[in-house]
Amino acid sequence: xxxxxxxxxxxxxxxxxxxxxxxxxxxxxxxxxxxxxxxxxxxxxxxxxxxxxxxxxxxxxxxxxxxxxxxxxxxxxxxxxxxxxxxxxxxxxxxxxxxxxxxxxxxxxxxxxxxxxxxxxxxxxxxxxxxxxxxxxxxxxxxxxxxxxxxxxxxxxxxxxxxxxxxxxxxxxxxxxxxxxxxxxxxxxxxxxxxxxxxxxxxxxxxxxxxxxxxxxxxxxxxxxxxxxxxxxxxxxxxx
Ligand code: FPP
Numbered sequence: 001x002x003x004x005x006x007x008x009x010x011x012x013x014x015x016x017x018x019x020x021x022x023x024x025x026x027x028x029x030x031x032x033x034x035x036x037x038x039x040x041x042x043x044x045x046x047x048x049x050x051x052x053x054x055x056x057x058x059x060x061x062x063x064x065x066x067x068x069x070x071x072x073x074x075x076x077x078x079x080x081x082x083x084x085x086x087x088x089x090x091x092x093x094x095x096x097x098x099x100x101x102x103x104x105x106x107x108x109x110x111x112x113x114x115x116x117x118x119x120x121x122x123x124x125x126x127x128x129x130x131x132x133x134x135x136x137x138x139x140x141x142x143x144x145x146x147x148x149x150x151x152x153x154x155x156x157x158x159x160x161x162x163x164x165x166x167x168x169x170x171x172x173x174x175x176x177x178x179x180x181x182x183x184x185x186x187x188x189x190x191x192x193x194x195x196x197x198x199x200x201x202x203x204x205x206x207x208x209x210x211x212x213x214x215x216x217x218x219x220x221x222x223x224x225x226x227x228x229x230x231x232x233x234x235x236x237x238x239x240x
Pocket of ligand 1: 005015028029030032033044046048052070071073076089090091094144191
């Protein structure tokens with residue numbers, strides 16, 4: 001099946017009065033999903049990657065402008081090497097496929113946020129190519145947070161400002177020196193965990209949250225719709 005084929009999309013059948021401009025998704029629960037089935041954790045990541053593919057396209061079909069998937073945190077390097085290697089291999093496979101589809105059929109953009117240090121040269125090259133080859137697209141921007149940490153993002157922005165000789169720092173300075181990701185409106189976290197885990201710390205200042213017990217490999221379009229329905233009803237005051 002083509003990565004971003006419209007075949008299964010149901011987006012045309014649903015309507016939302018309000019959509020988040022920027023949706024963040026923490027893909028969690030792959031390991032537990034696999035364990036419940038007596039499978040290696042990597043099997044959960046493999047199914048999780050398929051779900052990423054379906055849900056990222058659904059976000060595009062719905063017309064969500066920006067969506068960020070938390071794929072690998074700066075802390076995830078602590079996992080066993082075999083698991084880290086399997087996740088990196090999945091990124092490689094999916095990147096090639098996503099790139100092909102984004103270029104062939106889609107109008108979506110791929111972007112990456114996170115530290116480059118630690119990522120293999122080969123994967124970095126693929127990431128750069130995917131960004132470059134989709135840069136002129138005007139549809140949904142799919143950000144993949146790989147080797148990403150919200151604190152590290154803020155600290156590196158502050159260090160840049162110090163290096164420029166700033167002695168006083170404003171919110172604007174930080175906003176302009178972190179990864180160029182818009183303010184986040186809604187964060188979805190499946191798998192029963194109700195925490196941010198260092199995801200989009202700066203951009204999520206006024207984000208709404210939606211949690212669910214469903215494990216990421218079981219996450220369906222219907223779960224995305226539930227989150228978006230709930231978001232429609234939220235009364236956002238931005239502190240006012
Ligand atoms: C969290 O589940 C998931 C990860 C740390 C990795 C996410 C990776 C993928 C979904 C696969 C590749 C993605 C793309 C974009 C191709 P967990 O392992 O922490 O699960 P657990 O909490 O049940 O142990």
